[in-house]
Amino acid sequence: MEACLITDAQKWNDFIATSPFGAITQTYEWGILARRAESIPLYCGVLDDQDNLCAAMLILVMRLPKINNSYFYVPRGPIITDPDSAALSFLLHFVDSLARKYNAFMLKIDPVADQHDAVWLQAFAHHGFMATDSFIHGRGEWVLDIxxxxxxxxxxxxxxxxxxxxxxxxxxxxxxxxxxxxxxxxxxxxxxxxxxxxxxxxxxxxxxxxxxxxxxxxxxxxxxxxxxxxxxxxxxxxxxxxxxxxxxxxxxxxxxxxxxxxxxxxxxxxxxxxxxxxTHYNFMGIPAVLTEAEGPKDPNWGVYNFKRGFGGQARCAMRSQEKPYNPTVYRLYTLVRELKHRYATARYERSELARKRQEYQTKKGEESLPAR
Missing domain, CATH: 3.40.630.30 (Gcn5-related N-acetyltransferase (GNAT))
Structure with missing residues (x-):
């Protein structure tokens, strides 16, 4: 086996198309599209003895100019039939070597695998990844059989x-x-x-x-x-x-x-x-909580109701996986990320409180009007 950067777009896309859960964000064109957002696409693959792809992972190099660092991001990958195979080790070791070249402080993956896939969970842990609830590509999807x-x-x-x-x-x-x-x-x-x-x-x-x-x-x-x-x-x-x-x-x-x-x-x-x-139609994003008691609180509940009216079932991808390369920069990054999350949560809660207060005052005002 040999791990290398793949330049043959057709070979790449033909292999990506074999993914059991689909991965439009791992196609060759998606990497080209990412260049418009000033990301650098790296088409990392493993070739077998017959020069056929047996593992692939589109990495987007995301720049953080304020700290003069970057991180590797994988939207819905890697694509490989068996995560226990040696191909995954070849692939990840190759990516590790690229991290030094691009000054990347971590490798972040929003996996394509299902959340309950024990084989993939074990494979990520074996290769030094840690699960996190911070994601870029949403985990919840509504999938319909065609x-x-x-x-x-x-x-x-x-x-x-x-x-x-x-x-x-x-x-x-x-x-x-x-x-x-x-x-x-x-x-x-x-x-x-x-x-x-x-x-x-x-x-x-x-x-x-x-x-x-x-x-x-x-x-x-x-x-x-x-x-x-x-x-x-x-x-x-x-x-x-x-x-x-x-x-x-x-x-x-x-x-x-x-x-x-x-x-x-x-x-x-x-x-x-x-x-x-x-054979499958993916409506994509749905709320994290799908119970009738809690779900309607989510602003996407109405969109979810529309999607499920066509039939189908919910699917949840695995939690994001992160592998630090530079522990110091990684700790700083996660601290800033957590502070931003807390601020956003507090802001949302304040807006919700203001909305509920306005609804209460409006209702109270309507109730105080004399009957006609």
Missing amino acids: YPDEKQQLAHMKEKWRYNVRLAQRKGVKIRQGHTPEDIQIFHTILQETSERDQFFIHAVDHFEYLMKLFEEGEKAELFLAEYEGQAIAGIIVMRSGQWCWYRYGASSSQGRNVMPNHLLQWTSLQWGREHGC
């Missing part, structure tokens, strides 16, 4: 969701693919409205233009726009690798919600995945 028969697919959806798909079709909602810069701008405009309404970060429009340029080749990504009465009112970007398809980005206008464009968009995306040989 059935070869559309009637079977519909049967696994909630009745109201089947009704809403047909309602959108009856109301005249049209779904079309978007390929031009103008289409991407339309999507981004709706996405901006969505982010302002739901308070989440979005990339600039040129990020999505570059993403589609990279992944549209070979139909690895598709933009779908929902139009009603000649106006775009919603859109999604779906991506695929191997047998997996992902709902990566979604946007919806406040207008036209009553004609259920989002249900028809997801149904169209499922069909797109099926046509391209995918």
Whole structure:
């Protein structure tokens, strides 16, 4: 076996596509995309005696200019059939050697493996990793099997969701693919409205233009726009690798919600995945707590309810794994990270307290009004 940097994009992607849980963030194009965020992609692989890949891990070199250090980050890797094999040791020893070159103080992995995978847990511990609850790539996902028969697919959806798909079709909602810069701008405009309404970060429009340029080749990504009465009112970007398809980005206008464009968009995306040989559809992010008693407190509970209406099941990836290379810098980094987390938590709790106080005062004021 030989560990080295891989430059053959096709060989790399063909191997990544074999991942049992899928890993769009380990594809060759994802590393190229990361360059726009000033990260350096390192395509680390292990070749066997026949020059075939048997282990791979896309590493993003993340710079921390204030302390003149970097760290290695692996989004949903490594990709290897057997973590007990010698290939994993070859791979990690090679990565350790690169750490010195790039002045990396740690290797951080958000694993693709399932949270209960004892073999992987043991392998990470054996190679000096420590589990942490600090993650970059969210652990919770909603995964749906793509059935070869559309009637079977519909049967696994909630009745109201089947009704809403047909309602959108009856109301005249049209779904079309978007390929031009103008289409991407339309999507981004709706996405901006969505982010302002739901308070989440979005990339600039040129990020999505570059993403589609990279992944549209070979139909690895598709933009779908929902139009009603000649106006775009919603859109999604779906991506695929191997047998997996992902709902990566979604946007919806406040207008036209009553004609259920989002249900028809997801149904169209499922069909797109099926046509391209995918067997799983990943809706991605869901709340950490899924019980009816606690879950509704999560701001993503409504999105989760929408996703599970299509059928499927929850999946939780393993906790993040971190391997320090420079203990001093690592301790400083984790201290700053913990302080930022405490500050963010306190700020959120204050905002929630203010919101509940306002709701109470509003309710109390309404109750004090004279009956009509």
